[in-house]
Amino acid sequence: MEDENGDRDSCMGSEFDASQSQVNQLSLLKYSFKRITAISKYRKCFMKKLHELEDDVNTMHEFDKYLDGVLRWTQNYIDSGTDIEKKLAKQIKNELVKDANGIRACVECFAKWKKDRTDYFKEACSPPHLIVFAKFANYRCWPAKVMTVLDHGVNVEFFGDHSQADVAESDCQLFSEKASKKGKSKSFNEAIDELEAHIECIKNRFGSFYPAKFRTQLSVHNIKQQLRDMIPGAFLDAELPSPISIDPSEPNCPTESSSLDVPLLDELNAEQHIESGGLRGRKRHATNDDIDDVIPNKVTIFDDESSEECPIELRRRLTEANRVIDSLTHENEEIKNEIEALKKQLL
Structure with a gap:
């Protein structure tokens, strides 16, 4: 995402609370932990202690318990370890919490990222994400996917650099064709290119995509209907009546x-x-x-x-x-x- 001065920055949102398959969540969290702790600086610092931790948490079969087990381990080093142990343990904790938030928000998104980190954001999930233009802090209005609904806003992930942020409801407008016109900013145009590729994936998977009217405000309380209006093909099965039973007699x-x-x-x-x-x-x-x-x-x-x-x-x-x-x-x-x-x- 690019601010008005042309600088780029990444900002992570708060923790998510979404209901997804515990089995898929847990397997992805284990993958995340192995990916993070495979980095040489962590292996060199903690050595056998990481192996002991892995043996311990692998006996846990629930997402939250597995995460809590790792976070308790890291917190022990943050509280009483050496300076280098405190620093690296905090890095492990932050990375794992970030991945856990992403898994809770959308298992399918994270699984696609695991498989292909270049084009994963273009793919369409089921259910799909509502597309908005979000205004955050001093950044310009930027295209994004809604990842999680919060009390008075949403957590979004931006097209282009895939940074995340918590954005107020009043600072989000639904995607419209007029708002997606390219400009002089290279990074903004790249984000629009990725957005257009994502929309094509939505059409291929669900059959249609309907932009909102220009400057249609996001409604947190009506977000499900706004998503249905934008991508109705994703909800056809839920709207179909039950098959009629015919008695041959x-x-x-x-x-x-x-x-x-x-x-x-x-x-x-x-x-x-x-x-x-x-x-x-x-x-x-x-x-x-x-x-x-x-x-x-x-x-x-x-x-x-x-x-x-x-x-x-x-x-x-x-x-x-x-x-x-x-x-x-x-x-x-x-x-x-x-x-x-x-x-x-x-x-």
């Missing part, structure tokens, strides 16, 4: 593959979409090709279990089609009327 129950005319928008989904504020979609001119792409002529239900089509996949397609239609027709009454006419033809 019921009258008029289809026993062979049949084609049914299905309304594209059901009233319940439409009401829920309106209540949630709809999509903050990217404005663009819709063509007839757009309409053809999002309106299927018929939906076929197959009874054959080996069929590639299934009810859940059909609902996924309809849900995404509903979202696209809402974004296309939001400001164009003519297109809306044309879609309604096509829907009537299908019924």
Whole structure:
């Protein structure tokens, strides 16, 4: 991150409190401890004491207990060791706490960093991170991922140098295309390049990405909905209704593959979409090709279990089609009327 004078700095946030898989967390914390203590200056200083510590903490099978065991060991040297032992023990403690915070914030991010420290930040996690432009201290507004929600703000990790900071809610705005325009700063432009690569990864993984309106303020209390509006494809499975059970003994129950005319928008989904504020979609001119792409002529239900089509996949397609239609027709009454006419033809 670059301040107004062109200098760069890194700032770490406070400790995180996120619920993730204990097994994955613990394995990554053990990796972090081995990575840190493999540095020669620590090995030379503590020698056999590190081996004894490793044997001790490896019997612990919970993330917090493992971390507490290492931190107690380091604190003993900080309190009563020689000057060099105090210095190195404090370094081990700080590095391990930093990694533990990162693991708690997002196991997937840390695992990607472990695998590829060059391009890990471009990858999309599941669930994904909300993208914001954050203003911290005397630094310029900078693109970042929201890592953790705090009481009155968020902890973010910045694109570019991957520094972290706790930022007030009032100093964060949601990502918008206008705010992401490049300037004269080389480091800022590099951060934008990494951000754009990350957005492409989001589209590849979840199917869509919708920037917010310019200067949309981050809302800590509504952050889940803001994330859904930005990356709706990451939450399609959670929004799908349960599969309908069909009793073959019921009258008029289809026993062979049949084609049914299905309304594209059901009233319940439409009401829920309106209540949630709809999509903050990217404005663009819709063509007839757009309409053809999002309106299927018929939906076929197959009874054959080996069929590639299934009810859940059909609902996924309809849900995404509903979202696209809402974004296309939001400001164009003519297109809306044309879609309604096509829907009537299908019924």
